[in-house]
Amino acid sequence: MERVLFLLLLTFLGIQPNPITPSVTESARAAASNNVQFQLPSCSYSAAMPGAGYQILPQPAPVSPRQQQLFDWFSPWAIARNPVLQTMRFPILVLDGEKNARAGAFGIAVNPQWFAELDEDITIGIYAHELGHVSQAYRLIPVDQFAMQYGAEGQADYFAGTLLKASRQFSPAQMQKFIDWVTPSAGDQTHAPGRIRADLMRAGYSNTP
Numbered sequence: 001m002e003r004v005l006f007l008l009l010l011t012f013l014g015i016q017p018n019p020i021t022p023s024v025t026e027s028a029r030a031a032a033s034n035n036v037q038f039q040l041p042s043c044s045y046s047a048a049m050p051g052a053g054y055q056i057l058p059q060p061a062p063v064s065p066r067q068q069q070l071f072d073w074f075s076p077w078a079i080a081r082n083p084v085l086q087t088m089r090f091p092i093l094v095l096d097g098e099k100n101a102r103a104g105a106f107g108i109a110v111n112p113q114w115f116a117e118l119d120e121d122i123t124i125g126i127y128a129h130e131l132g133h134v135s136q137a138y139r140l141i142p143v144d145q146f147a148m149q150y151g152a153e154g155q156a157d158y159f160a161g162t163l164l165k166a167s168r169q170f171s172p173a174q175m176q177k178f179i180d181w182v183t184p185s186a187g188d189q190t191h192a193p194g195r196i197r198a199d200l201m202r203a204g205y206s207n208t209p
């Protein structure tokens with residue numbers, strides 16, 4: 001079941017090209033309206049509350065210099081794996097109506113009020129997870145053992161660990177801080193309980209040179 005969902009997700013997410021930089025204008029507008037138009041459930045950091053409505057607004061979310069460093073490392077890595085990305089720009093948009101982050105082929109959307117409450121390291125960890133979903137959408141990472149066993153969310157968690165290590169954005173202490181933040185979460189239909197998410201992130205970090 002999880003595998004089918006994951007493959008469906010890849011199929012759905014594979015349709016809308018766009019960029020990972022906060023500089024957004026027309027492409028963001030188009031991306032946001034596409035997203036609303038398709039009414040597709042984008043991958044989220046945690047599942048939305050039942051019945052809660054959310055909206056991705058066609059306006060850029062604020063991105064700090066340290067957050068930008070993660071995107072700056074990711075972009076050439078992604079382009080090396082899928083050169084078509086060179087011509088695209090991925091917006092970081094405003095997510096309204098839920099304390100969450102969402103991502104897909106359109107780019108990433110985050111709730112700025114929620115991010116303002118969080119430690120900056122935590123926001124960078126969340127962005128790393130969301131970049132995992134962007135990587136899934138553009139086939140930058142294969143459907144591997146983590147995807148098969150833990151679904152798209154588990155693979156994004158593992159990917160976050162690998163990205164945070166490879167990009168040198170997180171020291172072991174920063175990785176531990178993010179893991180400590182994730183661990184208490186209960187999990188939901190698509191997300192494993194926090195301790196499993198923590199294990200996946202830790203494994204991704206440890207297994208990356």
Ligand SMILES: [Zn+2]
Nearest residue numbers: 043044045156
């Ligand atoms: Zn996710």
